[in-house]
Amino acid sequence: MKSNMRTASILLDVSHQQSEALMALRSEYAKACNQLVPIVQEHRLWNRVVLHKQAYYTLRKTTTLGSQMCCNAIHSVCKAYKSQKELGRITSGQSIPAIKFNQASVHFDRRTYSFRSDMLSLYTLGGRIVVPMRLGDHQRSILAAGTAKEAELVYRKGKWFFNLVVESEQVPPIESGSVMGTDVGENNLAATSLGKVYGGEELRDKRDRHLAHRRRLQSNGSQSAKQKLRKVSGKEARRVTHINHEISKSIVSAAKKAGVSKIVLEDLTDIRSRIKAGKRVRARLHRWAWRELQTFIEYKAKAQGIAVVYVNPAYTSQTCSFCQKPGKRVKHLFVCDQCGLRAHSDLNASRNLARIGETAVSPRVNVSAPYVENIDAGNHINVLQ
Secondary structure, three states: OOEEEEEEEEEEOOOHHHHHHHHHHHHHHHHHHHHHHHHHHHHOOOOHHHHHHHHHHHHHHHOOOOHHHHHHHHHHHHHHHHHHHHOOOOOOOOOOOOOOOOOOOEEEOOOOEEEEOOEEEEOOOOOOEEEEEEOOHHHHHHHHOOEEEEEEEEEEOOEEEEEEEEEEEOOOOOOOOEEEEEEEOOOEEEEEOOOEEEEOHHHHHHHHHHHHHHHHHHHHOOHHHHHHHHHHOOHHHHHHHHHHHHHHHHHHHHHHHOOEEEEEEEOOOOHHHHOOOOHHHHHHHHOOOHHHHHHHHHHHHHHOOOEEEEEOOOOOOOEOOOOOOEOEEEOOEEEOOOOOOEEEHHHHHHHHHHHHHOOOOOOEEOOOOOOOOOOOOOEEEEOOO
């Protein structure tokens, strides 16, 4: 049976002395990672095994890290450069970009940490330390569901977090049940064929104001403006990620309660390149985390045994979900002149996706003639209080 990976972010209750020990480890770990960067650039090398042969003994001589933590530093650097390659930032014929690890997290494996009950033992430069973990119900449920694997030690806003990956057996898929379509967008973050719409008006307004604030700080150029810019950096992304977690959790919970066996999502491959709009609207849409929301829905659904498929969304927003005829969409309203259907446009699209998904047998399916059942007006929910 396939495994399922989940991450538990655990707050550590460290003393002042323990925090200094972890800070020293973090500094030395970043130093080791930064020493590896020129080697990667010179040899175009981010294979973990080959880089280990090339740089391991150098790290052992030039840093105070233990043998296994040197291996972990090599792992972190290779992982970072593989991510850059997947993002298209490393291409043949061009020099390898330098990555700075000044604020690097520290990678731990089972040789460098252990835990028992609510206590965590961690490697440091001066020997092992044992720190209490602050575990909530969410973290305890993840830990109880599988086997602890690798982890990242992160320092954020004056606190230490241990982001621990837990491997568990994947829940057997639900064999029979209904199909739920989920349409994602900007004006409304998501709409499901069960009849719920998750509004995004307030979130969109906050994102626009946050972007305007960043632009003012960038144009100012003063030292205080730069400090403020660093402080607010990432705030928007964290807010959106939090909202996406809330929405995906609500969608999957509703699907499980309704006995859904399959959730149908839109295949948004190359969606950003297909956006046709003005510069201001394009900038806003390119910042929208559609794929992140879908990813959250997918892994939460699979953890409940609910299958997820992606289908071609062509014409789902322009086709009547009752009679299959072309209709008119004006903002949030869809009107069909053939059968008289008047419905929320995003709900209409989600019901089209649900019907398409009933015959979808692979992760990517091309379709051209959606047909779904009659739909209701649905419930509109604003997810940002």
